[in-house]
Every structure is written in C-alpha cells, then in structure tokens.
Amino acid sequence: MKTQEMLINVGPQHPSTHGVFRVVLTLDGETVVKANSVPGYLHRGIEKILESRTYPQVLPYTDRLDYLAGLLMNWGYVNAMEELMDTEVPERAEHIRVIMGELQRIASHLVATAAYSGDVGGLTGFIYCFRDREDIMDMIEMVSGARLTPSYMRIGGVAADLPDGFLEKCQKFIDYLPTAIEEYNGLITGNEIFQHRTKKVAPITAERAINMSLSGPILRASGVNYDLRKARPYSIYDRFEFDVPLGSNGDCFDRFYLRVLEMTESARIIRQALDKLPDGPINAKVPKIIKPAVGEAYAEIESSKGIMGVYVVSDGSTKPYRIHFRRPSFINLGHFDELIQGWKIADVIAILGSFDIVLGEVDC
Amino acid sequence: MFGKGLLKGLKITIGRFFGKKSTVQYPEERLPLPDRFYGKPDFHYDKCIACNLCVNACPNKVIKLGTETVEKKKVVTGYHFDQQYCLFCGLCEEACPTDAIKFTKDFELTTYDRDTIGIEFVKQGQIDKKIKEVKQAAAEKAAAAEKAAAEKAAAETKSQTEEADKAETTNKEGGA
Ligand code: SF4
Ligand code: SF4
Numbered sequence: 001m002k003t004q005e006m007l008i009n010v011g012p013q014h015p016s017t018h019g020v021f022r023v024v025l026t027l028d029g030e031t032v033v034k035a036n037s038v039p040g041y042l043h044r045g046i047e048k049i050l051e052s053r054t055y056p057q058v059l060p061y062t063d064r065l066d067y068l069a070g071l072l073m074n075w076g077y078v079n080a081m082e083e084l085m086d087t088e089v090p091e092r093a094e095h096i097r098v099i100m101g102e103l104q105r106i107a108s109h110l111v112a113t114a115a116y117s118g119d120v121g122g123l124t125g126f127i128y129c130f131r132d133r134e135d136i137m138d139m140i141e142m143v144s145g146a147r148l149t150p151s152y153m154r155i156g157g158v159a160a161d162l163p164d165g166f167l168e169k170c171q172k173f174i175d176y177l178p179t180a181i182e183e184y185n186g187l188i189t190g191n192e193i194f195q196h197r198t199k200k201v202a203p204i205t206a207e208r209a210i211n212m213s214l215s216g217p218i219l220r221a222s223g224v225n226y227d228l229r230k231a232r233p234y235s236i237y238d239r240f241e242f243d244v245p246l247g248s249n250g251d252c253f254d255r256f257y258l259r260v261l262e263m264t265e266s267a268r269i270i271r272q273a274l275d276k277l278p279d280g281p282i283n284a285k286v287p288k289i290i291k292p293a294v295g296e297a298y299a300e301i302e303s304s305k306g307i308m309g310v311y312v313v314s315d316g317s318t319k320p321y322r323i324h325f326r327r328p329s330f331i332n333l334g335h336f337d338e339l340i341q342g343w344k345i346a347d348v349i350a351i352l353g354s355f356d357i358v359l360g361e362v363d364c
Numbered sequence: 365m366f367g368k369g370l371l372k373g374l375k376i377t378i379g380r381f382f383g384k385k386s387t388v389q390y391p392e393e394r395l396p397l398p399d400r401f402y403g404k405p406d407f408h409y410d411k412c413i414a415c416n417l418c419v420n421a422c423p424n425k426v427i428k429l430g431t432e433t434v435e436k437k438k439v440v441t442g443y444h445f446d447q448q449y450c451l452f453c454g455l456c457e458e459a460c461p462t463d464a465i466k467f468t469k470d471f472e473l474t475t476y477d478r479d480t481i482g483i484e485f486v487k488q489g490q491i492d493k494k495i496k497e498v499k500q501a502a503a504e505k506a507a508a509a510e511k512a513a514a515e516k517a518a519a520e521t522k523s524q525t526e527e528a529d530k531a532e533t534t535n536k537e538g539g540a
C-alpha cells in the first residue's frame with residue numbers, strides 16, 4: 001500500500017505554542033518526518049526601535065522581550081550599560097536586584113511548570129501554579145507599579161527602594177514555597193500519566209546540547225553543569241550559597257523537573273539576600289544625561305530561560321548606535337526542528353512545552 | 365502501584381475544594397492596589413512649570429505639551445496625553461520636578477473608539493484664568509514698578525527743586 005506524507009501547520013494560533021509560533025510538520029501517519037519552524041509573528045523590531053531611543057528610554061522595551069521575566073530582561077540591559085560606563089552599583093541596589101530577580105525567576109518557572117502541565121493535559125496543575133505566581137506578581141507590583149512590565153531597574157541601581165511591608169511579604173512567601181512545591185509534585189510530577197507522556201521523550205545528549213549552544217534549564221537537564229551565576233558570577237552571586245540542580249537523561253521530564261528544583265534554590269538565594277540586605281543608597285552617581293564614551297560592551301546574565309546577553313555599541317551620543325539581544329529562547333529553539341523528528345505528533349506539543357519559550361523573546 | 369500518583373493528586377484537589385477560596389469576584393470585589401501602581405494618568409495644571417522634561421523622558425512620544433509666552437512667562441496651553449501609546453513605565457513621572465504628572469490607580473481604561481482614548485488635560489477656562497493671572501501679576505508688577513519709578517522721579521525732582529530753592533536763596537542772600 002502506498003502512503004502519502006501530509007503537511008500540517010501547528011500554530012501560529014495554537015495555545016500550546018505559548019504565543020504565535022508556527023511549525024510546519026511533514027507527517028508520515030502520526031510520525032514527524034520533517035519539521036520547519038517559522039518564527040517571527042511577534043517581531044516588533046525592538047532592536048531597531050532602540051536606535052532612536054535614549055539610553056534610559058531603552059529600559060521599558062526590554063520588559064517586552066521575555067514578558068514573563070521582565071525584571072531579568074531589565075537586568076540584562078542595565079548590566080551591559082554598567083559595564084559600558086564602568087559604573088559601580090551600590091550594595092543595597094545589588095541585593096534588591098538579586099531578591100527581585102530571583103522572585104522573577106520563580107515566577108517564570110512557575111509559568112513554565114503550569115503551562116507544561118496544561119500542555120500535556122492536566123489543567124489543574126496549571127491553576128495551582130498560577131495561584132502562587134500571583135503572590136510574586138503582587139510583590140513585583142508593589143515594588144515597581146506594574147505586574148508584567150516592571151521597568152524597575154535603572155542604569156546604576158533601581159528605580160525606588162523596597163516599600164514598607166515588602167520584606168515581611170517576601171519572607172512569608174519564601175516560607176510558604178516548599179508547601180506549594182510539594183503540592184505541584186503531588187499534582188503534576190507524581191502523576192503517572194504525566195510521567196508516561198514525558199519520561200524518555202526527546203532526550204538531548206550533553207554533547208548535542210553544547211553543540212547547539214543551548215543554555216538554561218534545558219542545558220542543565222542534559223547534565224551539563226553550566227549556570228552563569230556559578231560559572232561566571234555577575235552582580236553579587238558569588239556571595240550566596242546555592243546548588244545548581246542537574247538532570248541526568250535530558251528528556252522532557254528532566255527539563256520540567258529541573259525548573260521545580262531551581263525554584264527551591266532561588267528561594268535559598270532570596271533568604272540569604274534578605275538576611276544580608278544592607279542599608280545605603282540605591283543608585284550610583286550617574287549623570288542626568290547619559291552619554292557613554294565611544295565603545296562597546298557585551299554582558300550576560302542567567303535569565304530563567306538561559307543566557308541572556310546584551311550587546312551595546314555607543315557612538316558617543318545620547319542614543320545607542322546598536323543594541324543586540326542574545327535571547328535564550330530563540331537560540332534554544334534552534335534545536336527544536338531536529339529534535340522532534342521521529343516523534344509522534346502528540347509529543348511535539350510536549351517537547352515544545354518543555355523548551356519553555358516566550359515568543360516576545362524569540363521574535364524580539 | 366500504578367495510579368498511586370493519581371490518587372495523591374486527587375487528595376490534594378479534594379483538600380483544596382473544601383479550603384479557602386483564592387479568587388475574588390471582580391468587579392464587585394476588588395483587590396487593593398499598591399501605591400506605586402501605574403494606572404490612568406492625572407495632571408495638575410497649577411503645578412506644571414512647562415519645563416518639557418516629561419516630554420523628553422517619554423520613550424513613545426505620548427505627551428504633547430503646548431505652551432504660550434505671555435508677558436515673558438510660559439503658560440501651559442495644552443497637555444495632550446495619548447494613552448494608547450503609553451507604556452506605563454513611569455519615566456515621565458520620574459522626570460517631573462514638581463509632581464505635576466502622576467498616575468492614579470484607575471486601570472479600567474478601555475474606550476469604544478480611538479478618538480476618546482487620548483486625554484486633553486488642560487481646559488480652556490484654566491488657560492484663560494492663568495493668562496489673566498499672569499497678565500494681572502505683570503500689570504501689578506508694572507504698576508508697582510511705575511509707582512516706584514514715579515516715587516523715585518518725584519523724590520529726585522523734589523531734591524532738585526530743594527537744591528534750586530537753596531541756590532536761589534543763596535543768590536538772593538548774595539544779592540542783598
Ligand atoms: S508612562 Fe512612560 S510611556 Fe507613558 S507617558 Fe510616561 S514616559 Fe511616556
Ligand atoms: S515635567 Fe512636570 S512640570 Fe515639566 S512640563 Fe512635564 S508635567 Fe510640567
């Protein structure tokens with residue numbers, strides 16, 4: 001009997017693509033023979049827009065890259081600017097950044113966990129994670145005035161000091177988190193159906209992960225111990241004690257579970273930062289009109305999706321000559337086409353979910 | 365045993381079913397918003413000194429400031445806030461030296477058409493009042509200055525006449 005291959009579009013309007021992402025699949029029955037991702041539906045030309053904005057005005061646009069981790073995107077940019085301008089950030093500001101950044105990482109991982117649970121069919125887990133993410137959103141709103149687009153960091157510091165009542169709220173959340181994680185494990189991780197859908201699905205070997213320059217939880221799930229916070233500490237991460245969780249199989253389940261483990265580690269960092277939080281100024285002395293000398297700088301941070309790099313070129317004016325973002329989701333997604341070949345169409349969604357992409361960041 | 369994980373999950377959801385609710389019934393019930401919340405903008409006409417800092421700070425050219433020079437003083441004649449392009453980043457509020465532009469906690473900003481989304485904060489009455497005030501202040505100042513000048517002039521003429529008188533008397537005396 002002669003069989004015919006079929007072409008099928010997944011997305012761009014498909015909820016499990018987490019935005020507007022399209023994959024053209026060539027199917028033989030239910031098996032994927034060939035895949036062709038078509039990103040770009042959310043492309044806003046941010047890098048180009050930024051060429052006509054002044055340095056402080058760039059900040060609100062970075063929120064719109066990975067809108068599930070706006071603070072980390074802010075941080076990536078200000079980090080590069082501080083390197084370009086050789087600015088020393090005050091101690092208190094660094095601690096606030098660590099606290100807020102790690103909270104944002106937990107929030108981002110909660111969305112990843114939630115969405116993954118939903119992607120493979122367990123919508124209950126989705127709601128539970130979002131309930132707790134709401135606490136973090138409240139805290140971010142309290143500090144910055146917005147939930148998803150905080151624009152909280154400033155070149156040389158942060159926009160405002162922590163408001164009254166924040167420290168208690170944060171402490172309370174950190175104390176509560178282990179109970180919540182236990183719930184997720186009971187609801188999602190321990191569920192047999194979930195495990196059958198994810199274990200041994202689409203493993204990535206450590207070698208392949210490195211060759212495809214994957215970063216973040218996906219890389220570490222394959223057993224590669226590379227976390228910028230440990231490998232090349234930026235800010236004040238060298239002063240905190242925390243472990244880098246590693247996976248062993250590099251399959252969908254490891255990628256999922258690694259994020260749950262990372263939440264605990266983030267909570268550990270926050271606890272230490274809260275204890276050590278010093279008094280003092282929250283902003284370095286930067287000129288009112290920012291005009292860096294001619295030059296360029298590249299700085300990287302570990303965002304929740306992987307290595308977020310920002311490259312700034314200055315021509316000595318008040319506006320950047322060029323800004324480029326190395327977006328982790330975009331680069332991680334480069335391995336997707338190859339990875340899904342040979343898997344069933346139902347697995348495609350499970351594999352894409354385990355990548356935890358955010359289209360604002362992929363398309364930029 | 366297969367299904368143990370499933371049962372554990374069910375136990376959690378049943379426990380939650382009898383627990384406290386995590387949601388509120390919007391719009392009847394509302395959660396409190398923090399003080400720093402960026403909602404609908406609010407503009408205080410009397411505080412604004414027409415310095416243009418907010419316009420320059422804005423990444424998206426949301427604010428259009430209209431000014432007019434009356435008696436060498438800048439008067440705000442328009443403050444148009446095009447909300448549809450606002451990022452609610454707060455850079456304008458941060459730049460303002462007098463807190464004339466502030467954000468309120470009102471977040472229900474939807475309108476039925478594009479024409480009504482922009483806000484013109486400045487009313488014609490406010491401008492007229494301000495211009496009148498400025499003119500009045502200028503007139504008062506001018507009057508005061510005139511008065512002072514007149515007094516000065518009067519004092520001068522007075523002293524001059526006195527001197528002239530003196531001179532005359534001396535002359536008379538000399539003549540006698
Ligand atoms: S909040 Fe931001 S975008 Fe909106 S008017 Fe102010 S500076 Fe412009
Ligand atoms: S910065 Fe403040 S005082 Fe200056 S023009 Fe804007 S609103 Fe007015």
